[in-house]
Amino acid sequence: MQNKTTALQQRFFLLPLAIDTNGDEPWYCLFAQIQVVGVLGRRTIYPVPFSPGYLKGCIEWQDSVVPVIDVDLLCGGKEKNPRTPLRQLLLVRTGQIDAVSGEPLKLALKCTSTVSTFKPSVHDNGQIVAENEVPPALAAQDLSRGYFRLRNYRVMLLDLDGIVQGKSESTKRVGGDDGMFLHGSDG
Amino acid sequence: MKEIFLSQLCGYWYLFTVDQVQLVLPLAEAPVPFNRADRIWLQTSDGKTAELCPLSLLFSWGAHQAVVHDHFLLLHHGERLLALPMQGSGYYGSARIETMRPLPPAFSALSRQMIPALLVNGREVFMQIDLGTLVQAMDKIAYLRKQKQLLVRQEQGVKGGAHAE
Numbered sequence: 001m002q003n004k005t006t007a008l009q010q011r012f013f014l015l016p017l018a019i020d021t022n023g024d025e026p027w028y029c030l031f032a033q034i035q036v037v038g039v040l041g042r043r044t045i046y047p048v049p050f051s052p053g054y055l056k057g058c059i060e061w062q063d064s065v066v067p068v069i070d071v072d073l074l075c076g077g078k079e080k081n082p083r084t085p086l087r088q089l090l091l092v093r094t095g096q097i098d099a100v101s102g103e104p105l106k107l108a109l110k111c112t113s114t115v116s117t118f119k120p121s122v123h124d125n126g127q128i129v130a131e132n133e134v135p136p137a138l139a140a141q142d143l144s145r146g147y148f149r150l151r152n153y154r155v156m157l158l159d160l161d162g163i164v165q166g167k168s169e170s171t172k173r174v175g176g177d178d179g180m181f182l183h184g185s186d187g
Numbered sequence: 188m189k190e191i192f193l194s195q196l197c198g199y200w201y202l203f204t205v206d207q208v209q210l211v212l213p214l215a216e217a218p219v220p221f222n223r224a225d226r227i228w229l230q231t232s233d234g235k236t237a238e239l240c241p242l243s244l245l246f247s248w249g250a251h252q253a254v255v256h257d258h259f260l261l262l263h264h265g266e267r268l269l270a271l272p273m274q275g276s277g278y279y280g281s282a283r284i285e286t287m288r289p290l291p292p293a294f295s296a297l298s299r300q301m302i303p304a305l306l307v308n309g310r311e312v313f314m315q316i317d318l319g320t321l322v323q324a325m326d327k328i329a330y331l332r333k334q335k336q337l338l339v340r341q342e343q344g345v346k347g348g349a350h351a352e
Contacts, residue, residue, distance in 0.1 A: 046199055046312045048290065049245040049324075050297040058291065060312050065305055067293040107293070166292045 010034065012120065014153060015090060016113045019077035019137050027138065029071060029109075030155040031092055037106060039115060040089040059089065059108055066091065068108045069163065075156075076137030087111050094164045105164040118151070126150050189284050191306075193313060194260050194277040196242060200313045202282075202306060203262060207318060209237075210261040211276050217259050225329045225336075229259065229270045237261050237268035240325055245301070264318035269325070282306055287315070 013036050015029040040061070045068050047057040054073035058065045068089065088111040093104040126148040131139075134147055138156065145157040190205040210231070220227045220239055227239040237259075256272035263269075287304040294302075301320045306313040 044199075044311070046314065047246045048294055048298050048314075049301050050295055052295075055293065058294075058312065060307055060310065063307055063309050065288070065291055065307060065312060067291050105292070164291075164293050166294060 010119070011117050013090065014116045014118070014155070015071060015109060015111060017075055017077060017138075017156075018072040018113070019075055019135055024133075025152075025154055027135070028153050028155045029075075029158050030150070030153075031090070031158075035092050037091040037093055040091055040108065042086050043089070045086075045110075056110055061091065061106075061108070066106050066108045067164070068110055069160075070110045071158070072112075074141065074143065074163070075158075076135075076141050087113065088115060090115055092160070094160045096161050096164050107160055107164055120150070129154060188281045189287075191280055191282050192277055193280055194271070195274045196256075196260075196271060197246070198274070199246075200311060202313045202315050203260075203318075205279065207262045207264070208260070209263045209268060211273075212259040212261060212270075213276070214257045214259065225332050226325070229261075231261065231268070235268055237270040238325060239270045239272075240321065241328070242271060244328055245321075245324055262318060264322055267322055269318065269321065 011033045013031040013033070015031070017027045017029060019027060040059075043059055045057045045059055048055070051057070054070045056068040056070050058067050060066075089108040090111055091106055091108050093106050096105045097103070098105050127150075129147040129149055133154070138144065138147075143159050143163075145159045147154070147156045149155070191202045192205055192208045193200055193202050195201075212229075212231075218230050220229055222228075227241075228236045229239060230236055256274055258273045258276050260271045260273045260277060261268055262271065287306055289304060290299050290302055297320075301317055301324070302314045303317050304315040306315070
């Protein structure tokens with residue numbers, strides 16, 4: 001009971017996902033308050049060459065450098081119009097630790113839609129989402145710790161530990177046999 | 188302390204070591220680029236040729252690509268000369284080596300090879316570009332372009348043969 005009470009005092013953050021749901025209800029990524037370091041305003045994202053498409057670059061934050069992820073692309077969705085202005089960056093801490101500083105490794109999640117928050121009530125219980133409800137694009141990425149329904153939201157818990165360490169399959173593929181991942185080699 | 192040169196390429200700042208910098212050439216004084224062997228070159232006043240590096244193929248600069256350059260930064264790597272379009276004439280400075288840091292682990296080994304170090308001044312991020320990796324990338328781009336041209340010619344040859352029949 002005490003754990004539930006503590007959980008109810010927490011706020012949760014919902015990041016909408018722009019993935020194809022065949023007209024069904026949208027999906028959201030859920031982050032607990034304890035995971036969220038902050039919500040940052042617009043700032044310069046510095047692109048880094050030879051990065052997978054979802055890894056947009058890095059930002060400067062408190063004299064350190066944080067990678068920026070486009071969650072829509074990471075989850076198999078399409079990138080919104082590149083001219084869609086960046087609204088916010090959701091700065092989250094992961095479960096992995098920086099070997100040098102001893103601090104949790106962080107990621108900045110690019111938000112072109114508004115991040116919403118809510119505080120669950122005692123009546124809010126997560127409901128299981130059927131396997132066939134999960135969009136194939138999401139299931140194929142194998143980045144989820146779980147899917148469930150909370151209030152009227154279909155949510156997934158994103159596993160970012162592999163991403164922050166560069167251990168995702170997409171990152172490994174960069175620099176494979178072809179040697180280079182070029183941002184368009186047409187000339 | 189390390190002597191560095193800061194240059195603005197497409198709205199972002201990059202740093203090179205001073206010994207890599209051959210020349211900063213204002214656009215008004217630069218010769219007209221020419222094509223040779225699937226690459227674009229600039230002829231310098233002392234008769235050498237510098238390869239123009241289309242960094243936009245490597246960096247997803249996006250909206251900043253419209254920024255117009257007004258200088259060329261000529262860098263040397265061994266016997267090769269590279270020309271990078273640059274805004275402004277750049278700045279010389281110095282940086283403490285211990286303040287330079289690598290890219291976070293989220294980035295691939297190839298990214299880290301291209302960008303071996305970063306300098307953060309509390310407001311901006313300055314990325315160091317490794318010239319050896321840049322040269323390899325330019326060679327790869329030229330190779331891929333040549334392959335594409337060969338493929339196009341082959342396809343045209345096949346179509347021409349089909350029409351003749």
